[in-house]
Amino acid sequence: QKEVEQDPGPLSVPEGAIVSLNCTYSNSAFQYFMWYRQYSRKGPELLMYTYSSGNKEDGRFTAQVDKSSKYISLFIRDSQPSDSATYLCALFSGGYNKLIFGAGTRLAVHP
Amino acid sequence: DTAVSQTPKYLVTQMGNDKSIKCEQNLGHDTMYWYKQDSKKFLKIMFSYNNKELIINETVPNRFSPKSPDKAHLNLHINSLELGDSAVYFCASSQGSLRVGNQPQHFGDGTRLSIL
Numbered sequence: 001q002k003e004v005e006q007d008p009g010p011l012s013v014p015e016g017a018i019v020s021l022n023c024t025y026s027n028s029a030f031q032y033f034m035w036y037r038q039y040s041r042k043g044p045e046l047l048m049y050t051y052s053s054g055n056k057e058d059g060r061f062t063a064q065v066d067k068s069s070k071y072i073s074l075f076i077r078d079s080q081p082s083d084s085a086t087y088l089c090a091l092f093s094g095g096y097n098k099l100i101f102g103a104g105t106r107l108a109v110h111p
Numbered sequence: 112d113t114a115v116s117q118t119p120k121y122l123v124t125q126m127g128n129d130k131s132i133k134c135e136q137n138l139g140h141d142t143m144y145w146y147k148q149d150s151k152k153f154l155k156i157m158f159s160y161n162n163k164e165l166i167i168n169e170t171v172p173n174r175f176s177p178k179s180p181d182k183a184h185l186n187l188h189i190n191s192l193e194l195g196d197s198a199v200y201f202c203a204s205s206q207g208s209l210r211v212g213n214q215p216q217h218f219g220d221g222t223r224l225s226i227l
Contacts, residue, residue, distance in 0.1 A: 008152070034215075043115070043201050043218030044154070086152060098167055099216065101154040 003027055006089055006102030015111050019076040023089035023102045026070065030100075032092040033065050035074045038104065039085045047087075048074065079109045114138050115219040117202050123225045124192060132187045132222045134202030142166075143185040144216065145177060146201040154201070160185055197226045 006023045013019055021035075032051055036044035048063040050056045050072075056063045064073040072091075076083055089102040115136045124130055136143060144167075145157045158177045159167035165177070174190040185202060199221040205214040 038152075041220070043203070043220045045218065046215040049215065088152075088154065098156050098159070098169075104152045104154075106152075 003100050004089060004091055004102045007105055008103050010106040010108060012108045012110065013079055015079060015081060015109055017079050017109070019079050019083070019107060019109075021074040021076075021087050021089075021105050021107070023072050023091075024070055025072075025091055027093065028067070028070065029093040029095050030091040031094065033063070033072050034090040034092070034099070035061075035063055036088045036090055036101075037085045038088060044088055076107075079107075081109050081111055084108050115202055115204055115217050117200075117219040117222050119222060120220065121223050121225075123227065125227050126192055126194060128192050129188070129190045130192060130224075131189070132200055132202075132224075134185045134187070134219060136183055136202075136204040136217070138204055138206075138217060140204035140206050140217070141182060142205045142207065142214075143179065143182070144203040144205075145185065145187050146203060146218075148199040148201060148221070150198070158185075158187075192224075192226050194226050197224055199223050 004025045034049040035047045037047050038044040050063050050065050053065050053067045060077045062075040086104040086106045088104040090099045118133050142161045144159045148154045157171045160179045163179045176188045179185045201221045202219040203216040205216045207214050
């Protein structure tokens, strides 16, 4: 079993839709939870990070962490074609001392 | 203005050759990384340096040798290139040491390595 599981998609939605992206993980030692966005032929850029269970909102983006279920989500409201990218979850624990990335979910938002 | 810059962007070479990829960051960060992203987009850390000192060395063939002449530069040298080395290699940097897990990592745009 991989440490972090993420459905690679692709996920295709119409403009304006609410998008839900998810990752599950197996090790309860993970402490920090991040979402990176990667456009084609570019490097990943940090979108959101959270430490505790609960929700964190930033504009149209909401990151949600449920440590008891070992499940993290990223919601995108009012999705735009410019949101079309690959979204990678990334988790950190002091024990591993490195970021563990999910495989990434490819999202396409069509006008 | 580029925060983390890698050169070259594309590298096409023959099996068995030796090549280097350079990385520079102008963010004043203390920690730099090399990642490998395979064809399935899976991003995996290879090395990490903090203030020129190697702190992470994953299970990477010793044909790969990182070199950090100063904390703003982390280069990757690869000997005897193999077909399986074809991938996108990303350099990244972050503030502080890796143990501070909430420091965001800033990535370069990658070097696309193709082995013929």
